[in-house]
Amino acid sequence: MLSTLRNAWKVPDLKKRLIFTFFMLALFRMGNFILVPGIDRTKLQALSQGGNLFAFYDLISGGAFSNFSIFAMGVGPYINSSIIFQLLTIALPSLEQLSKEGEDGRKKIQQYTRYGAIFFAIVQAFSTYAIISRAGALQDASRLNMFLIILTLTTASTFLMWFGDKITVKGVGNGISLLIFVNIISGIPNTIYQVAALQKVEEVNFIQVIMFAALAVALFIVVVIMSLAERRIPVQYAGKTVGGRVYKGQSTHIPINVNSAGVIGIIFAMSVMQFPATIGAIWPESKFYTFVTGSKFSLFKEGSLQYMLIYFILVIFFTWFYTQVTFKPDEMAENMHKSSGFIPGIRPGDSTANYIDKILTRISILGGIFVAMIAILPIIIANSTPFKGVYFGGTGLLIMVSVALEAVRQIESQLVMRHYQGFLK
Incomplete structure (x- = not known):
């Protein structure tokens, strides 16, 4: 993998793509620290402990859910829409026919997927608001604050969908997958800190x-x-x-x-x-x-x-x-x-x-x-x-490994297309 990246760095076009990808991912991680005001985050962190559904959302959002930043929902709505439309393509003859029409048909299905992602973002934003409200994490329960939270989460999720598409087109790898990959990687230091804290208090x-x-x-x-x-x-x-x-x-x-x-x-x-x-x-x-x-x-x-x-x-x-x-x-x-x-x-x-x-x-x-x-x-x-409260599992590893392998395959295919001599040796 490292040798592939080193060889890709020597190709000017791929070097630009790699730099663009790293730059966009850095901007994305910065956005994870822009917090939504008026939220009691200690109660949200209690919700996302263990191996439950909230912990999984917090995992793929890089801690944005427990901290309730503007990217709290991450690319979850787009993933849900993609899975549903993939299943609908098999169930509905009209969508199945579109999938067989080549590039134009796939573009139309992709467009429907984006519209579906916006719809799911609105539904998920409202559901998230209801959950944090019932959990007592809201410091301001006014209707205006509800509207602002739902609007912020929906807009941020839609922005990430566009952000991922830009990485896919101008960068290296699948943009949406890379966003999830970076979020999961960002949680590794926190896991190490949790283990070190357990050893410090002599629980392990x-x-x-x-x-x-x-x-x-x-x-x-x-x-x-x-x-x-x-x-x-x-x-x-x-x-x-x-x-x-x-x-x-x-x-x-x-x-x-x-x-x-x-x-x-x-x-x-x-x-x-x-x-x-x-x-x-x-x-x-x-x-x-x-x-x-x-x-x-x-x-x-x-x-x-x-x-x-x-x-x-x-x-x-x-x-x-x-x-x-x-x-x-x-x-x-x-x-x-x-x-x-x-x-x-x-x-x-x-x-x-x-x-x-x-x-x-x-x-x-x-x-x-x-x-x-x-x-x-x-x-x-x-x-x-004794490692209670340390969310560790293979789910994140499955995602990280699959995304990393896919990105390396794309880089290798780009190198082969350019007949890069150092790689072909």
């Missing part, structure tokens, strides 16, 4: 800190390996004659990533498991909220054995579901047949589609088990170790 000893660090390094290595792991389906293309020229047959493969769904399964499962508690937080004195968060019979009591079990199963299910709806074995088999390709030992048509579907099912379940283990790791650490 030096050996426990070393074991915690070793676990973090091991988890990072495992996440990198699983992010790069793939199942390759061999494909053989028959020779053909085009315009009087004879093309020989060739062998290739279809790569299927073990964790192709990424953190989508965790996001969906976390949303389902935290939805009752999030709704109940609006009425903290209600019996519903008391039962959901305090009863030993509640399936949604965070940290309980039944919570971890259902959470684990939901992550596997949503990972499998997302993989099934995004990959289309029928279309893959049809396109392969049109290109005179076939899987050795498998008949073209339905047999090929069924074969690909079986592989996708096995791979998605395997990837779902891995992601589910990553998801429940923070809960296990909080329940069985």
Whole structure:
């Protein structure tokens, strides 16, 4: 990775893109320290502790939610809109047809996604206001202040959407993903500080800190390996004659990533498991909220054995579901047949589609088990170790590793396009 960046720095065009990306990300981090006035942040920080939904929002916003800066919602509305429109593209024939119309169709879907992101930003801003109001974090509960908070959060989220697009066009990598990447990286010093504070008050000893660090390094290595792991389906293309020229047959493969769904399964499962508690937080004195968060019979009591079990199963299910709806074995088999390709030992048509579907099912379940283990790791650490209050898990690592690998791939492709001799050696 470092050698790729060093080689890219020697290319003037890529050097400008890298500088532009770093400059934009620095401006973005500055915006995270512009606070919304009239908020009691101590109560918000209590909301975002542990492995709940608020903690995840605080993770991807780089602490902007707990500090309630103008970027408190981050790019969450855009992510929600992107996921929904990706699923709608499969469910609605009109959007599916647009996706097949090439670049123009994708631009239209992207435009609809942006409009949807603005709508979700308004809804999420109002919901955020309601939650912080019920939590007693508002110092001014007037309607004017409500309007200003909702307007500020919505405008800031829309601005970040534009900001990310500019990085994608003029910089390196996917802009939205890089914004999340930088936010997660910014939380590492705080995690180190929390661990050091625990050792200072003698809640943990030096050996426990070393074991915690070793676990973090091991988890990072495992996440990198699983992010790069793939199942390759061999494909053989028959020779053909085009315009009087004879093309020989060739062998290739279809790569299927073990964790192709990424953190989508965790996001969906976390949303389902935290939805009752999030709704109940609006009425903290209600019996519903008391039962959901305090009863030993509640399936949604965070940290309980039944919570971890259902959470684990939901992550596997949503990972499998997302993989099934995004990959289309029928279309893959049809396109392969049109290109005179076939899987050795498998008949073209339905047999090929069924074969690909079986592989996708096995791979998605395997990837779902891995992601589910990553998801429940923070809960296990909080329940069985002295490192309570330290939000550490593989969710952030999954995002960081996937974004970093994607950015490196884009830089390498740019270097190959420019035939950079130092890289090709």
